[in-house]
Amino acid sequence: MSGASTPDTGPDVRPQAGPGRAIVVVRVVVGAVGVLVGLYGAYLFLSRQTQSRQLVSAAKYLVGGVVLNDLLIALVVLALGFVVVRFVPPVVRAPLVVGGVVLGSVTLLAIPVLLAKGRKPDNPTLLDRDFVGGWWVFAAVVVVSVVAWIVVRLVVARRSPA
């Protein structure tokens, strides 16, 4: 507030001091709270998963997730992007990418139900859908939408020669 600029004082370095300092304070406080919250979580984790097999299993998931994303998913997406830019006509690219992001990310998160390893013979109400059949319907809806969008783009492009 004290650093608010007024028209008659001309250029002044102080107007920056008010919000600037406030941001520094916010950053320090948020950062410090974050460190404390994170350390509390680490303490909770280590105090409740005390057997080495639990820690090894948790470490596999922690490291595995990062490796899977940074080395597998990222590289596959890079390769797909390369293919799209090199070999796919411009009018098709955006619909293809939108369809790919929706279908790809939703398929990834649906893996636990698609594999349905949690199904139990004594409980037919658990995972009681035909998830694979549902996936085919979903994939078909995405493909039809992408094709329809491409057709619309082609028609629009032909009508307005620019």
Add this chain to the structure above:
Amino acid sequence: MKVLDPQTLPGPKPEHFTSRLRSPAVAARIGMALGIAFGVCFVTGLLSHYAQNPTQPIPYPSSPSWGYRLTQGLHVVTGTASVPLLLVKLWTVYPKLFERPPSLRARQLLLTGLERVSILVLVASSIFMLVTGLTNTASWYVWKFGFRPAHYAMAWVTIGALLVHIAVKLPVIREALLHDVEDEHSHDRPTAVDQGVMSRRGLLRTTWLAAGTTVLLTAGATVPWLRTVSVFGVRSGDGPQGIPVNRSAKAAGVTATATSESWRLEVSHGERSVALSRPDLLAMTQRTETLPIACVEGWSANGTWTGVRLSDVLALVGADADSDVTVSSFQENGPYYTVNTLQKTFAGDDRTLLALMLDGEALALDHGYPCRLIAPNRPGVLQTKWLGSIEVQA
């Protein structure tokens, strides 16, 4: 002292990534949506853990009866919607992975190293939370650690790392959000100028579309009118008497005891105790309540339950309706929740029933026959099935 210039180190560099979609303008916006989703997950998760605490310094409320259904439904829906958000977010910042520290001087290395570690912790714990959460909703246990304590502890790690990340990036986030998403600004990488296949706004819309699609395709497990569309919902909502089952009578090994004429509900209060058979309970005043059963795994369904008010049963042993009680199932070697504390807010609530009927018929064996607990706004795992005893706490 002459130090090596880190820029000369071999390997991919941020400059090699040229799409202007990989911009802080996009990352900050998706990051904000992800931050809100994680915040909702964290708060609803804390509520769920608190609701399962035997002792509650601030009593967990019994109203609204659909409160837990809402918070735990939100927990799983926002967690699931975070998957596309996190994937696109990580895609936009991928070039950062190959950034070199500005110099190899100790101070600079330490600062860069600390920031890198905080991001590593954030990414690793975020993926951990989403993977364990999603597999848990599908009852798929592939790990050797305890899901509940690990998911809970790692939530604190994730939120802590997220706060550190926000603190570090606040100036970038602020500048990105103050400008239009399509504007170039000082935090853009100079080489990231390729138009790519769509606009930045187009990428944002794609991300919201993917996140919205996950909600439509999964939320039917708790939102009845989405059931036909939710092809990836863990439950269709169907089951005996229109309610899904988490643990069957067979899995709990209760069939013989549950169907035996000799079953009695033992109710005790200090020296006083009664043993009630199912006909004894049916002879008492019957009440009907419509209450949801809402699982920690996010699915939920409404049921029309008929049975005896818990407070009426407590009166038989001279106990005040406002008492904490210990509720026990007769399942043997069951999980931790077969014995739990029902706090006085629930025990004293008129809607809390010892249910004998569901949807106008005798309770199905899988729903807890001969008698189960049903209380408003309570986690499903604590709505004890196959009741064996109720003990008023001193």
